[in-house]
Amino acid sequence: MNSSKEIVVSGIRPTGNLHLGNYLGAVKNFVQMQHEYQCYFFIADYHSLTTHPKPADLQNSVKQVLAEYLACGINPDLCTLYVQSDLKEITELYMLLNMHAYKGELERVASFKEKVRTQPDNVNAGLLTYPVLMAADIIIHKALKVPVGKDQEQHLEMARTFGNRFNRIYGKDIFPEPFAFNYGNQLIKVPGLQSEGKMSKSDGDANVINLIDSPEIIRKKIARAVTDAGPSEPNSTPAPSVQNLFHLMKMVSEPDTVQKFVQAHADCSIRYGDMKKQLAEDMVNFLTPVREKIATLRADEAYLAKIAREGAEKAHVSAAATMKEVREAIGFPKF
């Protein structure tokens, strides 16, 4: 691994299946970053414990996410891909950072306040200290760049705070400042099928196309996608729901095909049924290789175990080196 490259860390919570929005909006960036940076990507299974998943479900989702990321092109030869709970150093740094993380500042974090509102019966200490654990994930590898969505920016700010505070208290320059990162104008937004906004799990399964959806399911979901009554005048602007279908088509269909339907809309000859059929077929062709790869990988537990084991070993080298500095700085004696 080339140590002169900038260090990137990102964690993915093992929640459900990846959808087309996650793939085109996030995972494709990770795949590109592997070539440009020294990347650590991990499955944040400790973080998912705040909602108390059943052991069998947790195990299944970690394996599923691992298979999906590999199928999308995350390459363990180009990056370090591991499961958070395999990296024991994380728990140690988390505990040590907690000694300098204050109740008041943690209670002011927006994501915590939201959980207090939405799940008042389960406001556990893990939720309160979620940003401390996330800071440990990031600074243990001395990351500079963290590819995450806007909603994570406050957590990044806390990671900088905790790292700087540690440096100051112990008079050492161990942790550099990490910042949220995206590819700027290359950011894309994949639209949903039922809503006018982005494709998102929170708007229900009919709104998203999952990478593992079968051809039948994809055809059904697209057939049921919202449209308008059709153009009544030449060159009229389609309703947002129809524009969404055009957007999706641009992502998976040939430019000639898109042009044909754009033209048909402009001259009012379009039949949305035909457009949806075409979109469904192109979507199926686009996703079939990924779906098949996910299934093959998911069935190969020995391979997944090997990837996770090797990833943990690679991550351990970097984490152990940082923890040596941290332990010395704190003053644990070296006997």
Ligand code: ADP
């Ligand atoms: P969801 O909204 O379905 O819960 P997440 O919030 O878990 O998805 O998103 C995980 C990652 O996928 C984030 O980096 C986010 O920016 C990206 N992402 C999610 N939905 C879309 C979308 N429709 N278009 C582009 N990127 C998306």
Ligand code: TRP
């Ligand atoms: N909190 C992030 C999320 O909800 C997941 C995460 C955990 C993470 N640790 C991280 C992201 C470290 C980036 C870096 O999506």
